[in-house]
Amino acid sequence: MNITRFYLIRHGETEENQRGILAGSTDVPLNDNGRSQSIALAHLVRTLPVDVIFSSPLQRAVETAILAFGKEARIITDSSLREFHFGEWEGLHFSDISKRYPELWKTWIHDWENTNIPEAEAFAAFVQRVLSFSNSILRNHQGQNLAIVSHGGWIRALLGHHFSGSAGTGYWKFKVENATVSEVEFAGELPILTRFNHR
Numbered sequence: 570m571n572i573t574r575f576y577l578i579r580h581g582e583t584e585e586n587q588r589g590i591l592a593g594s595t596d597v598p599l600n601d602n603g604r605s606q607s608i609a610l611a612h613l614v615r616t617l618p619v620d621v622i623f624s625s626p627l628q629r630a631v632e633t634a635i636l637a638f639g640k641e642a643r644i645i646t647d648s649s650l651r652e653f654h655f656g657e658w659e660g661l662h663f664s665d666i667s668k669r670y671p672e673l674w675k676t677w678i679h680d681w682e683n684t685n686i687p688e689a690e691a692f693a694a695f696v697q698r699v700l701s702f703s704n705s706i707l708r709n710h711q712g713q714n715l716a717i718v719s720h721g722g723w724i725r726a727l728l729g730h731h732f733s734g735s736a737g738t739g740y741w742k743f744k745v746e747n748a749t750v751s752e753v754e755f756a757g758e759l760p761i762l763t764r765f766n767h768r
Contacts, residue, residue: 652723
C-alpha cells in the first residue's frame with residue numbers, strides 16, 4: 570500500500586503572534602525570532618524525504634519555506650493555504666474585540682463556528698477550502714511526501730477533521746506551535762498522526 574505523507578509546517582513567529590493579535594489573512598512578515606526559528610527548522614526539514622513543497626502565499630509562510638528549505642527549493646504557492654480571514658477582527662487582540670464588539674463577542678464565545686464576523690470568511694467555507702485542497706493533493710500525489718507550509722488555523726482545521734470527528738470539534742484541541750512540523754501519514758484513506766509540534 571502506498572503511504573502518502575503530509576508534513577504540516579506552521580510558519581515562524583510574527584509580531585502579531587507574539588502580541589496575541591489576530592493576523593488572519595493580513596500579509597504580515599516574520600519577526601526576528603520567527604526568522605531564527607525558521608532557520609533552525611532547516612536542520613529537521615532537510616532530513617525529510619520531501620517530494621513537493623506547498624506554501625501559503627502570505628509572506629510569513631513563504632519566508633519560512635525559503636529559510637527552512639533553502640533559496641533553491643521549488644515552492645508552489647496556493648491561496649487555499651491562506652489562514653482564516655477574520656474580517657473586521659483582523660489586527661485586533663481578543664481583549665479589544667470583546668470591548669468593540671461586546672454582543673458579537675458573547676455570541677462567538679458560545680457558538681464560534683456559526684458566528685458571522687463582519688466581512689470575515691465563514692468558518693464552513695474555510696473548512697471547505699482546507700479540505701478541498703488537502704483532498705486534491707492527496708489524490709494527485711499518492712505515495713509522495715508533501716511539505717505544506719501554512720498557518721495555525723489551517724493546520725488545526727485539518728487535524729480536527731481527521732482526528733476529532735470534524736474540524737470544528739477538534740479545532741481548539743490542537744495547539745500548533747510556530748515553526749514546527751506535524752506529520753500525518755495516509756495509508757490509503759486512513760490518516761495516522763505520527764508526530765506533532767516537532768522541531
